[in-house]
Amino acid sequence: MTALLYSAFLRMPCNTGQLKELLVKSNTFSAPEWAKRAVWYQIFPERFRNGDPKNDPTINDIEGAYPHDTSSPWQIHPWAADWYELQPYERKNGKDIWFNLQRRRYGGDLQGILDKLDYLQKLGINAIYLTPVFESPSMHKYDAATYHHIDPNFGPAPEWDRKIIASETGHDPTTWKWTSADRLMLHLINEVHRRGMRIIFDGVFNHIGLNHWAFRDVAQRQQASRYRDWFKILSWQNAKTGESFQYQGWWSLKELPEWRQDENGIVTGPRDYIFAITKRWMDPNNDGDPGDGIDGWRLDVAACVHHQFWKRWREHVKSINPEAYLTGELIDPIAELQPYLQGDEFDAVMNYNFTFACSEYFMNERTRIPAGEFDRRLRELREAFPRDVAFVMQNLLDSHDTDRFVSRIINRDKRSMRDWMDYYKWSCGNGADYDGRKPNAAERQVQKLLALFQMTYLGAPMIYYGTEAGMWGANDPSCRKPMVWEDLDYAEAGYLPNGEQRAHPETVAFDQDLFEHYRKLIRVRNTHPALQVGNYHTLLADDARDLLAFSRSHENENMVVVVNNSGADQRVIVPALQNSVYGDLLEDNHRFASNSEQLEVDLKAKSGRILIRRG
Structure with missing residues (x-):
């Protein structure tokens, strides 16, 4: 979900006794084992790959989505066009770039994801997180028209699918059928599983969109609707009093009507619907074997839904598939995360606190925190929850709700990402203070160093689509x-957000060198259990020299990671097993020998080494 207003949500209060009980760490909680070994890849389907132009949306298909303009000229936007350049059809409406960016559709679909599974496998990805895929008029699809059907424009026969959907009774699962888009999704799930990969959906269960069948019925029938108690209705349309139909939208956004909640969370009608679609996508043929269904859920704006709902829903999910993975979108301090991560709600969260700490240490210069403080913040995060949680946290550096992290490197020191609301608004890039240019070689080197740390630290690394290909850009x-794909020729980035032309247009192309860097790091992680499930121990946090070293160990595998975050080449001495030989996994197994329980390692500026004990 757009995270602009996320951290301002009011939380459901707990009494002191409940809070103390929640904060007692559980030694019995066990996260899904496969999730400890996951390397996540987040896909925004509409922008990933257009695999079937025949299913591209039409102007009618975007009705109900902001900015609510279906009368101006419109077409599928050229995939490889300059992002900030208005195309001829857009200039005709007389609106600025920010209005037109919301109207654009590029035609990404499920076939495009299927076509690129080999690419993901080559990269080393073994877990996919799809942002919303259910029927919706928007490009982001956080405004669902239904939860039990895949968006028809993601499948091969949109018009046929819409006829099927129209024949159903939304609240009655016995009337639900499988559309062509649904079946293509089941095929995608099967192909993902066949490759030994996992896949999770985005569950947007706090709200829906204007086109949702239940909300449309309420808007039309008012108090006579059978769904009148499903929503937070503020006033009904009344010709005598002049009152208009008003309802509560997520953060007062009328495009996102919220489900009604009581002390147990989402009320009975929508709750039963959510439970039914959960079973539909986790065990599609309803045979008790979840192998043909999705492997879990990412839960949007999770703090907006009462804890009691999540507890009951988790029981439902785990009864279908005990190894299902649940991760919440929670952009909050540790104390506010703890109630969700005690083993009875979520397995993990999108680890924005990891993102914040990495930004403060690796990206900033003038305002950089010392190595020791960075280590302390990560230790606090590791130790705040039951032990298994740290291993399955989604360690992201960017997402669909942040600027690309290489652009954060470019704009270092200007704002603190930890001040989430302020940073979110500023980093959208519509002000002169945010620099949206292409990264230079030095900034790419910082990105590479951060990727090394991300792939070797405790937890499950997550890559946002295109980060490995060199994409850059401001926030949402x-x-x-x-x-950006290898087989497409892209227009130069020649325009600024204000419509002016750049003095020097920038080349846009797939970055093969960066891709190979990520591929090598992921291969190292995937082939060494110590980096997936091993213990973590800090060996060195040198504030003065900006050095960091830590060990990862599992059974007989012992590894040492050394990071030079300074701008100078350095020789580093770290503790090591006496009289041992270590090989560098990034440099053709270059060997280092320990002496008197110390290991001397040379490091170039802004670089790191991944060492494994060979004997």
Whole structure:
């Protein structure tokens, strides 16, 4: 979900006794084992790959989505066009770039994801997180028209699918059928599983969109609707009193009507619907074997839904598939995360606190925190929850709700990402203070160092689509550009957000060197259990020299990671097993020998080494 207003949500209060009980660490909680070994890849389907132009949306298909303009000229936007350049059809409406960015559709679909599974497998990805895929008129699809059908424009026969959907009774699962888009999704799930990969959906269960069948019925029938108690209705339409139909939208956004909640969370009608669609997508043929269904859920704006709902829903999910993975979108301090991560709600969260700490240490210069403080913040995060949680946290550096992290490197020191609301608004890039240019070689080197740390630290690394290909950009909507592929020729980035032309247009192309860097790091992680499930121990946090070293160990595998975050080449001495030989996994197994329980390692500026004990 757009995270602009996320951290301002009011939380459901707990009494002191409940809070103390929640904060007692559980030694019995066990996270899904496969999730400890996951390397996540987040896909924004509409912007990943157009695999079937025949299913591209039409102007009618975007009705109900902001900015609510279906009368101006419109077409599928050229995939490889300059992002900030208005196309001829857009200039005709007389509106600025920010209005037009919301109207654009590029035609990404499920076939495009299927076509690129080999690419993901080559990269080393073994877990996919799809942002919303259910029927919706928007490009982001956080405004669902239904939860039990895949968006028809993601499948091969949109018009046929819409006829099927129209024949159903939304609240009655016995009337539900499988559309062509649904079946293509089941095929995608099967192909993902066949490759030994996992896949999770985005569950947007706090709210829906204007086109949702239940909300449309309420808007039309008012108090006579059978769904009148499903929503937070503020006033009904009344010709006598002049009152208009008003309802509560997520953060007062009328495009996102919220489900009604009581002390147990989402009320009976929508709750039963959510439970039914959960079973539909986790065990599609309803045979008790979840192998043909999705492997879990990412839960949007999770703090907006009462804890009691999540507890009951988790029981439902785990009864279908005990190894299902649940991760919440929670951009909050540790104390506010703890109630969700005690083993009875979520397995993990999108680890924005990891993102914040990494930004403060690796990206900033003038305002950089010392190595020791960075280590302390990560230790606090590791130790705040039951032990298994740290191993399955989604360690992201960017997402569909942040600027690309290489652009954060470019704009270092200007704002603190930890001040989430302020940073979110500023990093959208519509002000002169945010620099949306292409990264230079030095900034790419910082990105490479951060990727090394991300792939070797405790937890499950997550890559946002295109980061490995060299994509850059400001926050939403500019973090949602079409994926850069090797087989496409892209226009130069010649325009600025204000419509002016750049003095020197920038080349846009797939970055093969960066891709190979990520591929090598992921291969190292995937082939060494110590980096997936091993213990973590800090060996060195040198504030003066900006050095960091830590060990990862599992059974007989012992590894040491050394990071030089300074701008100078350095020789580093770290503790090591006496009289041992270590090989560098990034440099053709270059060997280092320990002496008197110390290991001397040379490191170039802004670089690191991944060492494994060979004997």
